[in-house]
Amino acid sequence: MKITDIRERSFPLDSPLRNAYIDFSQMTCSVVAVETDVLRDGKPVTGYGFNSNGRYGAGGLLRERFLPRLQAATPNDLLDESGSNLDPFKIHTCMMSNEKPGGHGERSVAVGVVDMAVWDAVAKIEERPLNRLLADRFGGDVPADERVYVYAAGGYYYPGKGLEALQDEMRGYLDLGYRDVKMKIGGASLTEDLARIEAVLDVVGKGEHLMVDANGRFDLQTAVAYAEALAPYGLKWYEEAGDPLDYDLQAALAKHYGLPMATGENLFSLQDARNLIRHGGMRPDRDWLQFDCALSYGLVEYLKILAMLRDEGWSSRRVVPHGGHQMSLNIAAGLHLGGNESYPRVFQPYGGFADDVEVVDGFVGLPDCSGIGMERKAKLYELLQTV
């Protein structure tokens, strides 16, 4: 077998949202299609990958460096020992040749998107759902989880959005079957944010059903002021208070906030994730880690991160990836993570799960189809086919 073609295309994300840091209206998303000469159901198998929201598409890097390396490789060098399927590890090594250590941004997206497409193809060639393939290969004799905890991430700021609209949004998530919801903070004053939080608590009932996300905006003083104001609500977690690389801030904040915190979506490598564990004062008994494979050199790197966490005494159940995509959903089920983010009505058609699986009591199942399951999300599949 061989890869017959790799195509990439950038799409606008085209969303009116903003969080504490960025305006999504200018965001782009890279989509990659890896086509093989293996026939399944009479058609050549094609794997698809895309990057999560929050970082830009990586079209330039894909065209300048990463796809040419794969195109220049001897096809056999990208295959597993049997020669009948792709080897994501060899493909990763090929893409990372002539790349220096350090500087883990942007290229981590380019490699992550290709990695997603490769795993999709690998599972399709094996004619299995990716989550089951992952459980078999890396899940230590434990079958894939049949359902995965999900929460609805939303509560963005956008022009003219008042408290009622925020409540309506959250009510909509509950109606869809979610129990826990997440909202942005830090894009308004503390007073205004507390009013927003209380409005949402009126809808979801208890603090344990609400997370708040500052998107790395706060200095320590502001982070502590929020921590003190948030503590009485008993929230499910307080996310990314400070700069993602300011491990000292995270560790200092933990001294002021005994409740769960979460971070990691903006750490894009094993090295950066390890530094968070080493220096960030994160607590394995209550905190949450949110690394996102699609922004972080893909599942090949993610497996190294999970191994590092195990070595450092962390349960994989403390990992709940950022991104809200089906790739992380498969990883969560197959490698027994703690859940997965979800963006029920935003970042479409990339975000969200298969059309025919419902969220029930805050958990979602996975479709019984080969690969990641993108074909079971009609609007996404329609877009993928244009690549």
Next chain:
Amino acid sequence: MKITDIRERSFPLDSPLRNAYIDFSQMTCSVVAVETDVLRDGKPVTGYGFNSNGRYGAGGLLRERFLPRLQAATPNDLLDESGSNLDPFKIHTCMMSNEKPGGHGERSVAVGVVDMAVWDAVAKIEERPLNRLLADRFGGDVPADERVYVYAAGGYYYPGKGLEALQDEMRGYLDLGYRDVKMKIGGASLTEDLARIEAVLDVVGKGEHLMVDANGRFDLQTAVAYAEALAPYGLKWYEEAGDPLDYDLQAALAKHYGLPMATGENLFSLQDARNLIRHGGMRPDRDWLQFDCALSYGLVEYLKILAMLRDEGWSSRRVVPHGGHQMSLNIAAGLHLGGNESYPRVFQPYGGFADDVEVVDGFVGLPDCSGIGMERKAKLYELLQTV
């Protein structure tokens, strides 16, 4: 005044070198020209920037994100208060709009290249050498240094290169006026590297005239084995033993090696540099820091790094930037750093200094011309004019 045009072009670096990590033959370099409508000597002022060796050109990112943001800005929003010159800080803010925290790689190169071109234009509009402008604005009443310590970085591995060729190379640097030279290690066995080191010591005389650079290749065990073998030579420094983000390794290595070490060329942001200082066990009385503005969001970010170092008790004289370009040479002179790297015969025409300044006893002066001085390096200027 206004920016009338910004052009970018990628050039192959086209070098047969390799270090412990990468093969330079596939490397590219981005060149940016920022053209203004300000006339000096009857011609519109154009500032030039390029990225240092070691990272790839950033053409895709420049075209997709950073140049469009500048083109979309109101021209006045990019000017200083007088309205008669560009404001590099405002330009930096404009380029970094809609960029999330974390993930400091690739985009840091794109922004760094534009920043270099902007400072070149700013100094040309003021009709002053950049180093003197920097000393006036940020040098705390201390004039720019008239000469800067430089060392010759070379000693790369390349096919068929034996000890004699290595010695000839180093002898050539001494003939050019350098006193200190740097060579690569870690691309061969320890035994072979020690033979290479001893061959070079035969040429340069004492260990204090030789640095060695492992390019981040070693795990702790290997780094310590090298440290123990290197100690008797009393080298000027032992550079980038482990992964640039493995601060624990650096701190642990310091317990095994009391002599000077150096690192930082692969840390591309204030946050990453600060983590090295916080967690890397670097010693302000003997170690060296090698952050390179051209790979790290430019001088605007570099000023923040220098301020952080001052706050943490480091002298600016402990900073000797990577890259071997005239931008860092101007920063070294104007902001009183400890010196600058130099690649006398490699990475041409980007590396190296003005044609008419000589290295004398390991120090180099700066040409008396406005801007960074690229026009005083004929082959570089010839290339820049094609952009």
